[in-house]
């Protein structure tokens with residue numbers, strides 16, 4: 049099955065995600081507020097783009113049930129996830145306007161937007177899957193580690209991604225990619241695998257860019 053193959057192909061990367069200092073500190077509650085605020089601001093921008101990518105997936109879907117699922121997920125990315133982020137940004141007193149969109153945030157969002165507009169529908173379904181699945185995997189692992197999200201400094205974040213409702217949507221996204229891959233020719237399946245792996249790599253890079261509070265290497269000459 050496509051999703052199973054992708055999980056195996058990205059197993060080293062997933063180990064690196066789970067031991068990344070940002071993810072470890074998020075889980076044990078020691079992540080400093082500046083890094084978390086940076087992440088939240090970048091992620092809010094990412095989710096705005098991601099929601100439009102899912103809306104495009106809905107428009108390009110060949111199956112009405114798929115179209116409904118992507119449209120619902122586009123709504124959730126803005127209504128639930130981005131709301132959670134906005135709440136944290138307010139709580140942290142982060143000045144979102146002062147932060148430039150990071151190179152990694154822009155690259156990941158641009159990659160997904162280009163894929164949504166130009167790639168076959170099957171490849172779009174593969175490219176958006178790591179965004180669902182990796183967050184559910186991380187959220188679930190962090191909840192297991194924390195034992196209880198109540199009282200945890202990042203408990204709302206952890207509960208959002210460890211939520212059984214979110215797990216159900218991950219299963220649906222996996223099911224769509226698996227069905228499309230099973231019916232696809234070899235070239236399309238390989239393009240789906242490339243898209244899945246590229247997006248999974250961007251997920252690691254996103255945690256890493258937040259840990260480094262990534263800036264533009266050109267900012268000394270040109271304001272980003």
Ligand SMILES: Cc1ncc(CN)c(N)n1
Pocket residue numbers: 091094095129178179180183251254
């Ligand atoms: C970068 C990223 N990837 C995934 C998710 C979870 N939808 C997120 N909020 N941000």
